[in-house]
Amino acid sequence: MKWHASGVGEAEFDKANQKEQLEDYDFEEESFTYDGTLTVEDREHLGHLCKRLIDQGRIYYLKQQGFDSVLQYYTSPSISLENVLLTAVPVPKIQ
Secondary structure, X not given: OOEEEXXXXXXXXXXXXXXXXXXHOOOOOOOOOOOOOOOHHHHHHHHHHHHHHHHHHHHHHHHHOOEEEEEEEOXXXXXXXXXXXXXXXXXXXXX
């Protein structure tokens, strides 16, 4: 990727270069190995934590918008790793 910055601080991204790099990239190749930094188990755990963080952000947003929201676990992780359901219902307005 190539970035250019003008004197006023605006950045312009070279989209043609990005498209060329994406076309040439082999996404099937296991190139995301961070030797010596995290084990497979650590990366899986970190990924799980990131998903929960995103879910908590969704809950926060929904509560700000007037919904009562909660995460529900509906099956065991041995059956499905995506075993979280986000439910939201409008909070009744008291008049």
